[in-house]
Amino acid sequence: MKFFEDISVGDLFDVGRHKFTADNIKAFATRFDPQLFHVDEAAAERSHFGALCASGWHTAVAWMRLMTDYRRRMDEAMRARGEPVAAIGPALGFRELKWHKPVYVGDTIAYKSQVIEMRLSKSRPHAGLMSFRTTGVNQNGEPVISLVSTTFVERRDKS
Amino acid sequence: MPKLHWEDFEPGAVATYGPRLVTREEIVAFAAEFDPQPMHLDEAAASTTMLGGLGASGWHTCCLLMRMIADGFVLDSSSMGAPGIDEVRWLKPLRPGTNIRIRVTVLECRPSGSRPEMGLVKFQYEVLDEAESCLTVMTSTSMFGRRQAGPRT
Numbered sequence: 004m005k006f007f008e009d010i011s012v013g014d015l016f017d018v019g020r021h022k023f024t025a026d027n028i029k030a031f032a033t034r035f036d037p038q039l040f041h042v043d044e045a046a047a048e049r050s051h052f053g054a055l056c057a058s059g060w061h062t063a064v065a066w067m068r069l070m071t072d073y074r075r076r077m078d079e080a081m082r083a084r085g086e087p088v089a090a091i092g093p094a095l096g097f098r099e100l101k102w103h104k105p106v107y108v109g110d111t112i113a114y115k116s117q118v119i120e121m122r123l124s125k126s127r128p129h130a131g132l133m134s135f136r137t138t139g140v141n142q143n144g145e146p147v148i149s150l151v152s153t154t155f156v157e158r159r160d161k162s
Numbered sequence: 163m164p165k166l167h168w169e170d171f172e173p174g175a176v177a178t179y180g181p182r183l184v185t186r187e188e189i190v191a192f193a194a195e196f197d198p199q200p201m202h203l204d205e206a207a208a209s210t211t212m213l214g215g216l217g218a219s220g221w222h223t224c225c226l227l228m229r230m231i232a233d234g235f236v237l238d239s240s241s242m243g244a245p246g247i248d249e250v251r252w253l254k255p256l257r258p259g260t261n262i263r264i265r266v267t268v269l270e271c272r273p274s275g276s277r278p279e280m281g282l283v284k285f286q287y288e289v290l291d292e293a294e295s296c297l298t299v300m301t302s303t304s305m306f307g308r309r310q311a312g313p314r315t
Contacts, residue, residue, distance in 0.1 A: 034225075034229070035225040035226075035228050036207065036225075036228045036229065036232060037232055037237065038232065038236065038241060038243070039241070042235045050242075051242055052243070055216055058228070059243070059244065059246075060221075060225050060228055062225060063221065063224075064196040064197070064221050064225070065196075066220050067197050068195070068196050068198075069197055071197055071198050071199055072198075075198075075239065084180070090211065090212070091196075091200060092199060092212070092213070092285065093211070093212055093213050093217075093220070093252065093255075094252060095251065095252060096220065096249065096250045096251040096252045096298075097247070097248040097249070097250050098247075098248065098250075099248070099249075100245070100246045100247040100250075101245065101246040102243075102244065102245060102246055115248065127212070130212070136262075150247075155212060
């Protein structure tokens with residue numbers, strides 16, 4: 004990760020896409036959210052969703068995986084240029100998570116995260132706090148998820 | 163027929179689910195799949211991070227919470243899903259070997275403005291360790307089917 008001082012409000016992380024299949028929707032939901040409309044096609048058709056759809060937690064963690072991979076690629080590129088890499092995390096949490104529309108079988112969600120606030124931490128002088136808004140959009144351009152996360156990022160200036 | 167409908171939730175009601183043991187193996191397996199950061203994967207690497215040792219991904223804690231409330235009451239309800247999450251705060255790390263419990267408090271119940279067959283329930287969920295210390299707190303609203311459509315009676 005870049006250091007706190009090198010990140011600006013408005014910076015955009017285009018983290019990538021995830022395709023939701025019947026198999027990965029049901030596999031995730033069976034473990035963590037086995038409501039019928041996430042695990043059983045016939046029951047999902049009878050529900051208000053009208054078809055099998057992903058657990059909202061699945062839609063969220065698919066972003067987390069893409070974001071982690073994105074940061075690793077960024078770190079590798081920085082190390083290749085001989086630049087120091089800043090530590091990131093842990094996160095404090097998130098807020099304003101909205102599942103705007105269901106994610107159905109065959110949907111591909113493209114996720115982007117944009118920095119909305121940078122502030123110093125009172126409790127951790129060696130780190131700052133980065134807040135960013137993440138949005139996931141389906142192949143029709145419709146938002147399906149958005150949330151605001153806050154995480155620690157290491158400062159270059161530790162004073 | 164599910165047992166619980168929107169009419170069965172009352173503000174102030176509290177229920178607790180668990181305990182459930184969270185193992186090192188499942189913390190590492192979840193992180194490897196969904197959140198492969200060193201602080202969730204490897205003790206030695208985690209000890210040099212601000213987490214101060216191996217701890218579960220916060221998303222893993224949320225997913226465990228979801229599964230425990232699913233088994234606790236959601237699967238036996240007229241749940242219609244949730245439009246979102248107001249807030250999650252990861253207050254303390256979830257360490258391997260912790261027996262967690264979930265304390266659920268009903269904050270608010272209101273009928274849906276647009277759908278007479280549906281009502282909304284706002285909950286606070288606390289993930290507690292053995293010492294009743296709160297590791298994660300979440301506030302969110304869920305949608306439930308009503309026994310009888312129309313104004314609450």
